[in-house]
Amino acid sequence: MFKIIKQLTSVVAMFAVLFAFSTETMAAKKSKTLENTKKRGFVRCGVSQGLPGFSNADESGNWTGIDVDVCRAVAAATLGDATKVKFTPLSAKERFTALTSGEIDILSRNTTWTLSRDADIGLTFVGVNFYDGQGFMVRKGSGIASTGEFKNGTSVCTNLGTTTELNMRDFFDSKGISYEPVVFEKADEVVAAYDAGRCDTYTTDKSGLAAQRTKLSAPDDHVVLPETISKEPLGPVVRQGDSVWEDIVRWSLNTMIEAEEYGVNSSNADMMKTSNNPAIKRLVGAEGELGAAFGLDNEWNLRIIKQVGNYGESYKRNIADTGILPDRGPNELWTKGGILYVPPAR
């Protein structure tokens, strides 16, 4: 029956597009989405149905993860309270329809930024909060140590509606290996089928593999292969057509990353107001009028840092300390050998 309910929701979402009145004429520096968000009193945020480290709900329904933190940052900036977020768990298949039909205002669901998604389907990517790449997980006992050892007839379990499906085709085609894609709608179903031995390998983004491995019956019997077969820049997405809202989300994320760069964190943010460095002062709202550009007050960025923390804190809390990916790899600041680099907030 849940399938039918799912189909119903997608039909409802479709009709939402059909019925929604077309009143979104944009005045300069005025964001309809921001106005509606303030009126509503909470930010509507689309997240995954449960991916530890990125967006995952505990027993009491509290969401945590670095994707969740992006939405919390926007709530802190616009509403002054990082807890004022309504999370909507979405499958990979439902996510874009939910955003374009106006069910949610931010999609922060480990979504890969690609040209066709950005240009084609009414979406705008605002940045990257995690640099990922697709990898493969296999059973340790198989003795497979690299993707070069896959043979014709390998069965591959993966998720529906992701760039993964396209990447694995590119990968196996370029290697000239025939394979059997077994494609499930939900991540839990993929894990169950791989665990049952239906597939020889499980492919998705490496961070996802690391997170899903913990759900297997014997996680230690499985290993993620070293190769990365694709670029997967994951980041938050907004609807096309509201450039102010787009800027708010982009700079909320950038603020978190820049705060880490300047050593500003949730515990020292208030003290930084008296810093000698003008860049830091701007970052905590003690100098300049940065918020005015979005129609926000001047402490929007201070609230993000105080309530959510900087990117490093968010990463440590959600991904490193949970044991998913202790090593930050490319997701380290550019000053420390990574590729996290954001334009200056000035």
Add this chain to the structure above:
Amino acid sequence: MNNIIKKFIPQILAILFVVLIFGFLTLNAQTNMDNRGIDFGFDFLSQESSFDVQFSLIEYSGSDSYSRAFLVGLLNTLLVSFISIIICTILGVIIGVARLSSNYLIKNSAAWYVEFFRNIPLLLQIFFWYYAALRALPMPEKANAWFGVTYMTVKGYYIPSMVWENLNVFLYCGLAAIISIIVLRNYASKLRDTQGKQIPVLLYSLALLIVLPLLSFLFGGVSLGFELPELKKLSKISYIYEGGISLPPELIALVLALSLYTSTFVAECVRAGIEGVSKGQKEAAASVGLTPNQVLKLVIMPQALRIIIPPTTNQYLNLTKNSSLAAAIAYPDLVLVFAGTALMQTGKAIEIVSITMLTYLTISLTIAAIMNWYNKKIEIKEK
């Protein structure tokens, strides 16, 4: 004049209302999609799909177009529906007749079967057959051969494939056999009507069906070989069978669940049909000297079928629509391939959902049309 106005005004208003609503919806969707920068159009159908599908009846690869991916999904939906309809019909008739048996054990086990499978949600049954049965199956290297040459494993059911030579000659012979059977049947019924003679049509038909194709082997140069599945090592611990035909476990689980579930409804239709023929008919037929077989074939069944067909049509339609639950267990049907992957990759939600809905509508109407035709054929001919 007044009457005409009274008659037509409401109807015209109703039509106008429907047209206006549709016009409004279309216009609204158009403006909203424009505002959000979404294009509407079916151009994407000819673009390269760039994704692969696990199981396909036709040649398909990622370099084919979305329209071909649609066809792959459609054929997979039709395949699973077709197989399940046949199995559920056979099972349903057996169970339905068994429910009327005078044997206590047969009658009650049939009743239990119906109550059990009818009252568990279909999706749960699909999950059960897929996940529970899947875990119970052996890995390819540990599988025992069934019938010597087929292997049931967690990765699928591997059976030998047939390698034909001069297949066309064989097919012509089969066609010739079918044509001669039709001629024979017509001749037999003429003989019966004019001279009252009975000839064993069934026996002759079977003989024709066997002998003619057999001749093609002996004289037509037709030969049939088998390609057996062979175990192949993929890595230290994983194996697969190569050669032959592989039926994916997703297909098997789906067929099992759909046919077991729907057969209970068909069984009830069959039982209702047979019980719906009045007892007097049977007794009257027996009293004019027909054998029990003839009573069933010539008197009971023709009347029972009239009651059985219409509700059974509904069950076939339900089965076909229920096959869309396939997406839950990774069977690449229309919903998974087209309304799933293709929709995701193109983002053309309105176009793809509309195409998918129209396709299911067409399939259902076609099945209904075929069954209605059959129903017409067997209904009482009023003279």
